[in-house]
Amino acid sequence: MTAKADALIEGYRPGTMERLGLGPQVVLGRNPRLVYGRMTGWGQTGPLAQAAGHDLNYLALTGALAAIGRAGEKPVPPLNLIADYGGGALYLAFGMACAMIEAKRSGRGQVVDAAMTDGVASLMTAMYGLYAMGFHRLERGTNLLDSGSAIYDAYECADGRYIAIAPIEFKFRAVLFERLGLPSTADDGAELRGKLEALFKTRSRDDWCRLLEGTDACFAPVLTMAEAPLHPHNVARATFIEIDGVVQPAPAPRFDRTPAGRPVPPQAVGVGCRSALADWGIAAERIEALFAAGALGAEVQH
Secondary structure, three states, rough: OOOOOOEEEEEEOOOOOOOOOOEEEEEEEOOHHHHHEEEEEOOOOOOOOOOOOHHHHHHHHOOOOOHOOOOOOOOOOOOHHHHHHHHHHHHHHHHHHHHHHHHHHOOEEEEEEEEEEHHHHHHHHHHHHHOOOOOOOOOOOOOOOOOOOOOOOOOOOOOOOEEEOOOOHHHHHHHHHHHHHHOOOOOHHHHHHHHHHHHHOOOOOHHHHHHOOOOOOOOOOEEOOOOOOOOHHHHHHOEEEEOEEEEEEOOOOOOOOOOOOOOOOOOOOOOOHHHHHHHHOOHHHHHHHHHHHOOOOOOOOO
């Protein structure tokens, strides 16, 4: 199969594919144009390459976790979005796409070593740049984008729900202040935060939406996963879709000429396996032997 493929992706610990006889040296020897993608947390090399780990560990090692949280409080785990999906899956996908484009030109494949620690560090480039210039403090919760600013934060409303404001630029801040009845000269700091906290608690989240949503105040309601699919903007863009009664995000990004189309529900184990192997040129007797050995799981009759 690898001799006919454009790309291969594996996510085992370093050395596992080599032990199985499917390492890059062997596979690229048979198919020099193959792009060989390797997904790990720590990378293929380095002192931690063989250690187990998860998203939070990779954030911790790269400086990202220490930068996320309120002032004077411990670091906050930001779900597993940053390392697993951002620094991991998306960087691997981008690397594979780049290498496949290059392989079409050169006829030569290569190994894409996608380490989640590398990806997270890359995502932190802007923060490291600000830190190097003296514009970002190491103490979390004291900077513009980490809740250290009164105009870049979430605030509780009268109904216990929350809204988020982020008018970083002064022209957008002026829009927010005008609509809130605050002086345009209000300085960002503890006093402004106190005023905003008290003010936002005087009305419900829906009231604030009616006043601020859709303006240049850089405002949005803080929606739960149950609420987000029902928001008019998300509905208008079909940001969420329903498949077999399950509401889920739609494919992204959007392609105008070759749209991704509507995802199909997952198939039962074994469904389509026989035809897929046949399409790859696997002989019928070999497929039967694999089923008999249990290598392909239990066959499903359909």
